[in-house]
Amino acid sequence: MVIHSVLACALINQAPKFSIVSSRILTGVRAVSIACSPTGSKIAIGVEDGTIRIVDAGSGATLRILKGHPQAAQALAWSPNGKQFVSGDETARIFFWNTASWAKVKEIRPHTKPIQNLAFNAKGTLMVSTGQDDMVKLWNLADTKKPKLDYAGKGANLFGARFVGATDNFAMATLTTAARVVSPVGATKATLTGHGGLGINDLDVNVAGTRTATAGRDNFVGLFETSTGKRLGYFKGHADWVQRVLFSPNGRWLASSSTDGTVKVWDAKSFASILTLQQQRAVGSPLGFTANGQFFVTVNAFDFPVIHKLGLIVK
Numbered sequence: 001m002v003i004h005s006v007l008a009c010a011l012i013n014q015a016p017k018f019s020i021v022s023s024r025i026l027t028g029v030r031a032v033s034i035a036c037s038p039t040g041s042k043i044a045i046g047v048e049d050g051t052i053r054i055v056d057a058g059s060g061a062t063l064r065i066l067k068g069h070p071q072a073a074q075a076l077a078w079s080p081n082g083k084q085f086v087s088g089d090e091t092a093r094i095f096f097w098n099t100a101s102w103a104k105v106k107e108i109r110p111h112t113k114p115i116q117n118l119a120f121n122a123k124g125t126l127m128v129s130t131g132q133d134d135m136v137k138l139w140n141l142a143d144t145k146k147p148k149l150d151y152a153g154k155g156a157n158l159f160g161a162r163f164v165g166a167t168d169n170f171a172m173a174t175l176t177t178a179a180r181v182v183s184p185v186g187a188t189k190a191t192l193t194g195h196g197g198l199g200i201n202d203l204d205v206n207v208a209g210t211r212t213a214t215a216g217r218d219n220f221v222g223l224f225e226t227s228t229g230k231r232l233g234y235f236k237g238h239a240d241w242v243q244r245v246l247f248s249p250n251g252r253w254l255a256s257s258s259t260d261g262t263v264k265v266w267d268a269k270s271f272a273s274i275l276t277l278q279q280q281r282a283v284g285s286p287l288g289f290t291a292n293g294q295f296f297v298t299v300n301a302f303d304f305p306v307i308h309k310l311g312l313i314v315k
Contacts, residue, residue: 018253018274018275018311019275019311019312020275020309023308025305026045028304029304030047030303032046032073033073034305035076038080043055043290043295046074046075049072051065052087055305066087068095069089069091071089073089074114075115075118075129075130077118083098084096084124084141085097087118088116089114091109092111092114093115094115106144112131113131116159116160117129122165128161129161130172134153135151136161138151138170149184157199159172159203160203160204163205164205164212165208165209169183169189171192173199173200174200176199177191177192178194178200178222179203190226192224194214195214195217195220195222198216200222200242201216201241204247205247211225211232211268216241219236221256223254237264237276238262241258242257242258243257243259245287246287246289247268248314249293252268252314253267253274255296257286261281262276264276264277277298279300279301281298281301286299293313294309296310
């Protein structure tokens with residue numbers, strides 16, 4: 001693997017405290033997904049060939065290559081304590097890995113279509129899997145023989161389920177409303193509406209669970225109060241569908257990627273556009289902030305991961 005260091009292609013519009021000082025491209029690694037470890041600077045990268053690379057963001061070195069998925073793993077997630085890692089692929093298989101040895105512990109195939117997203121709750125006792133079969137399944141990790149809850153979208157087209165703060169409630173993107181927040185028994189806790197009724201492709205919830213960001217098909221990024229569903233406003237600047245959104249670890253910054261080939265970073269408090277990266281993945285770049293707050297990860301137009309060193313700590 002050849003590693004090149006290049007200066008970041010970025011436009012700093014305001015709030016210069018957030019800046020990219022340099023970038024490293026992992027040439028030849030065609031990435032489809034990214035997930036950052038809950039501690040330190042490790043990154044998991046799902047690759048087109050079905051492998052998963054564990055990479056150190058500081059050096060760009062590949063620490064481990066995980067094999068076994070017959071097709072690309074579009075969904076990756078680390079448990080909160082970093083001891084467990086899960087990956088879900090286009091054949092609807094979910095692999096569970098022990099991060100101490102990186103041995104595959106078990107495999108399940110609970111969905112009928114590709115796995116789109118995986119996420120753990122704050123305690124690391126539950127997991128939600130989102131499939132392209134319009135299903136979200138809630139799992140008790142002590143026993144994965146049967147889901148704790150099967151939540152059917154019934155035509156809503158569910159995307160990107162993830163947990164809300166320290167609770168076991170989870171939020172899901174839909175194409176019928178902006179998003180739903182439901183309890184572990186499937187009861188609706190909040191409905192987030194907006195984006196002109198066009199729906200959203202992804203969402204993220206800040207660590208505190210108080211704010212939910214949405215990736216709209218109206219080209220806007222939405223921001224909502226999670227508990228009530230109150231819409232706080234829109235981040236406007238993308239020229240096409242927003243595909244992914246992600247809060248920084250400290251919740252101050254919000255990143256988004258779009259089919260317009262850009263990645264943007266926003267001030268989550270002022271709604272100001274902070275930075276724009278051009279020539280990013282055309283179908284929407286995966287996004288990642290390392291837990292140590294020193295690196296921001298995207299995928300460029302050639303599908304190569306780019307590790308951006310930040311000029312400030314965003315822990």
